[in-house]
Amino acid sequence: MARALPLEHVTARRPSGRRTRWREYRTGYLFVLPSLAMFVIFLFGPVIWSLLLAFQDASLTRRDWNGLDNFRTLASDRVFRKSLVNTAIYAAVTVPVHMLVALVLAGMMKPLAARWQTFFRAAYYLPAVTSVVILATVWRWMFNPRFGAINQMLDLGPVAWLSRPNLALWAVILSAVLTIPAAGVVMYSAAMGSIPEDLYEAASLEGAGAVRQWWDITIPLLKPTSLYLIVMYTIWAFEVFERVYIMTGGGPAYATTTIVQLIFDTGFRDWDYGVASAQAIVLFVIVAMVSAVQFRLFRSEVEY
């Protein structure tokens, strides 16, 4: 996907003389330059800087190399371990639920008329256009012990969802799970729409029922979309921040602190740049590893 299409090499006219060739090169470089400069200054540079900071004792006033000390600190840090566990639980619950809900809803929408499909897609997507900050603010209000929608509707009495250590993480997860995975629904339903109808007709002729068709045609042919979605939802889950920051601020007693919440606290509340960078690098490694595993598990050569 990323590679230049081979066709292009055929059609691209090789510039003739040396001067015209240089002119072509120069145009190319000049057009790429503004973006490239931004990447060098605000991304490539900072990534390297971050790698260096991870091996330094760095704060507002100090700056010293300290080898692997930051990583050693992390290895024995209970809060860091807690944040890894919280993030893992959050991902382990939200990702499968999102995948399943997206798949089922897209499947249910499939037989409907096009305009109804558009309607449902839009209705599911509408909340997603507002900031997670806003939605999480509303969720915090909905979890209000006395007057929030949740307790009033479930008639539970004043359950303090967000300030009880054993409930808070589950309340945050619940708020995520009750949000329709709109991007997933849209992508799955687009992918389902592009499965050729004659595959199903052929299967019907051979006596395969709806369930059989779902398992033997729809699910396998959706594999590329599933791969994409599972990787994206997992990355988003590991990078969860706004929802936690707004709903609980990571509390009570670190019960909801996630990796990114901790990076934020370490870097911009405790101003410990070195340890914050080390935490960010651990996040990077985890995300890269999880994506690699998912790619291996889900990779398929399905074509249709």
Place this chain on the structure above:
Amino acid sequence: MQMTRRTPRDVNRSFGKLIVVAILIATTALSLFPLFWMLSTAITPGSATIKTPPSLIPLPTGLLGAGTDLPAWIRERAYSPTLENFHELSTQTQGNIWRWLGNSAIVAISITVFHVLFDSMAGYAFARKTFPGRNLIFGLLLSTLMIPVQVTLVPNFLLISRLDLADSYLGVILPGFADVFGIFLMKQYMQTLPREIEDAARVDGANEWQVFWRIVLPLAKPAVATLAIFMFMRSWNNFLWPLIVLRTGAKYTLPVGVATLQGEFSTNVGLIMAGAAVAAVPMIVFFLLFQRYFLGGIRIGALKG
């Protein structure tokens, strides 16, 4: 008219369809409920926001007065909608809520305009020009998709501080440009455009910039629209980076400002929800206007949700 006999199977099928539609409608309600609850609380008079049962049904004042015979279950849940929370919020924040709205607009529009310009330029070069290192540079840019943005937070903050841009709009705006998605989108789209028109323009004496600006960019309008909407929405909703960069209350963008309302008015939910509504409503309107571009943007994997 011919009568069709309804077999048990047909009945079964239409019953199944009914259930499916019922589930879809229920999930739609679930999906929209937080927004409804937010807007409803925002226009509820202060005293009515915290009561049991909750005020959920907006009714004109006349209907709520004495002498009208509303059923009790409605009367208990009804309220007369008002904008007093917005006025109150405006006074309490000393007008900051509207300043945040303006700041968000400035930041989101600047990021969108320059992102679209830079991305289409780069996309054009990657799609059309040959130059040494082209594929290497493009591959390098694409590889940044793997890097979680959190890795760059600390160094970018140090950089912005050193450039003396902390607590400034420029500090919020600049790092947002290091994002490859738009370049990828524009490259893919421009590769599908016919070359002949560009060549014809060159024969007519247009220089490279004119070819790009007058020919390619207008032809790439659909991709430009998708990208612009994507960028606008993302920067309007962006939170973590502005939260780190901005220090002065009057300079906050909406998400950052709304987040501070919670600490300040923890007892007055009406004000907090009014603030949330100020941030949410422009995006909702924007979405309803440009829906098809949004849905197109999701399909190519651009938008979260």
